[in-house]
Structure formats: structure tokens, C-alpha cells
Amino acid sequence: MSEIRHIVFDIGKVLIHYDPDLPFSRLIPDEAERRWFFENICTHDWNIEQDRGRSWEDAEAELIALHPTHEENIRNFRRHWHEMVPHAYEDSVAVFEGLIESGHDVTMLTNWAKDTFVEARERFQFLNRPRGVTVSGDVGLIKPQRAIYDLHASSFGLDPRVTLFIDDSRNNVQGAIDAGWQAVLFTGAETLRGDLNARGIEA
Known part of the structure; x- marks a missing residue:
């Protein structure tokens, strides 16, 4: 397993609750x-x-x-x-912000509509903290299409081999793996901490 230099978060159902x-x-x-x-x-x-x-x-x-x-x-x-989208997951956000504060390279890759993501950034200020984000609605591509992973990597100068992707969707996790990334399925903040620790990242 390669070292991790870049960490990429999904948002919905990882950092923010979503339920129609x-x-x-x-x-x-x-x-x-x-x-x-x-x-x-x-x-x-x-x-x-x-x-x-x-x-x-x-x-x-x-x-x-x-x-x-x-x-x-x-x-x-x-x-x-x-x-x-009533609230953020405080425990997940704590992991997310802790990684940023400790100097890790954190970006976000999300399937989200253009206008509602603008609203989300206004409501949830932590979404403005990472180095950047690729929003599907802005680029006309969605996970798990290979093209959106490649676009995100090229946009932010990520080496896929040392990039860890975190998503609650098995299909999206597999899409990242197929694009040459490392990836873990998000099931909760404590499991995520364990996944990070297993890769040498203190969280």
C-alpha cells in the first residue's frame, strides 16, 4: 500500500446529511x-x-x-x-477539519447540482476550508464515471496512486479504484478514523 499524499472527500452522507x-x-x-x-x-x-x-x-x-x-x-x-440537508455530521467534520489543520492536502469531489451547492457552501462554512472541490453540476460529469476522477486529479495535481478517496457509495468507491486511486467506503466517523490510521494518517 502506497503512502497517502492527497485525501479526497465526498460530501453528501459523509459530511452532510441528506434525506428527501x-x-x-x-x-x-x-x-x-x-x-x-x-x-x-x-x-x-x-x-x-x-x-x-x-x-x-x-x-x-x-x-x-x-x-x-x-x-x-x-x-x-x-x-x-x-x-x-438539515445538518452536518459533527464527528465526520471533526475528522475532515482535523486533517486540514494538521497539514494534509484535502479536496472534495461531489455529485451535486450547481445552485444547491452554492447554498450548501453558504450554510456549511467548513466546505470552504479545503484546497478545492470538483462539483459534478459544474463540470457535466458524475461519479462513478472515470472522467470525473481523472478531471479532479488533473485539476488539483493529484497523483492517483497516493490519493485516498472517501465516499458512502460502493459504486463511487469502485469508480475511484478503477481510476487508479485508493479508496474506502464511508460507514461512519470512527471507521474512517481507523481506515486513515491504518494508512499512517493520524485522525
């Missing part, structure tokens, strides 16, 4: 109806296209044309987005 059910449990109280809405209207595949760079205006217009009777809740997805 938080507003929609109020907007669509019936659980079965809510599940149907997420499985058939505002689906994961629909939402990921905003992470790839599609505007919310275009995303909403597309769905409303197909499902006009659901217009209000389609618009509610963006309207109530701020409720979906």
Missing part, C-alpha cells in the same frame, strides 16, 4: 403514496441529471409535461431542498 423524506413526509404524509412519488415522479435518475448539470427549470418542465397533476410536488422538490 424530511420535507416530503409532511408534503405527502401517506408513506405508500410518498414512496410511489419518489419511485415514479421525482426519481433518483431524474435528480441525478441536476447533479450532471441540467437546470431545475428544465428538470421541472420535463416532469410537469409528463405528470401535470403532480406539478406542485415536483416544484416542491427544489423549493424545499434546504430541508433535505
Whole structure:
């Protein structure tokens, strides 16, 4: 195992909580109806296209044309987005900031829509502390596509062989490995500390 010179964090569900059910449990109280809405209207595949760079205006217009009777809740997805990201994970952020403060090279690589990431940076100031970030919505690429890992490495001068990527998605972790990076699956702050310590990084 090579030494680690660069550490790259995912953000959603690693540093910041994300859960669309938080507003929609109020907007669509019936659980079965809510599940149907997420499985058939505002689906994961629909939402990921905003992470790839599609505007919310275009995303909403597309769905409303197909499902006009659901217009209000389609618009509610963006309207109530701020409720979906209610807080940061303090223990994970402590690891993240500790690495920065001890002099490690820390950057971020995230699947996130352009405008909502701007909001997130305003709300969660620790997102402004690393050396930089690649936001999928800004570059038109998403994890686990090989191209976004290569772009991040070239943008920040990272040697993939000595880069450690941290993500809560197995597919994204595998994408990093396929791009020649080292990577670990995030399951919690204490496990992350152990993963870092095992690689000679005090956390």
C-alpha cells in the first residue's frame, strides 16, 4: 500500500446529511403514496441529471409535461431542498477539519447540482476550508464515471496512486479504484478514523 499524499472527500452522507423524506413526509404524509412519488415522479435518475448539470427549470418542465397533476410536488422538490440537508455530521467534520489543520492536502469531489451547492457552501462554512472541490453540476460529469476522477486529479495535481478517496457509495468507491486511486467506503466517523490510521494518517 502506497503512502497517502492527497485525501479526497465526498460530501453528501459523509459530511452532510441528506434525506428527501424530511420535507416530503409532511408534503405527502401517506408513506405508500410518498414512496410511489419518489419511485415514479421525482426519481433518483431524474435528480441525478441536476447533479450532471441540467437546470431545475428544465428538470421541472420535463416532469410537469409528463405528470401535470403532480406539478406542485415536483416544484416542491427544489423549493424545499434546504430541508433535505438539515445538518452536518459533527464527528465526520471533526475528522475532515482535523486533517486540514494538521497539514494534509484535502479536496472534495461531489455529485451535486450547481445552485444547491452554492447554498450548501453558504450554510456549511467548513466546505470552504479545503484546497478545492470538483462539483459534478459544474463540470457535466458524475461519479462513478472515470472522467470525473481523472478531471479532479488533473485539476488539483493529484497523483492517483497516493490519493485516498472517501465516499458512502460502493459504486463511487469502485469508480475511484478503477481510476487508479485508493479508496474506502464511508460507514461512519470512527471507521474512517481507523481506515486513515491504518494508512499512517493520524485522525
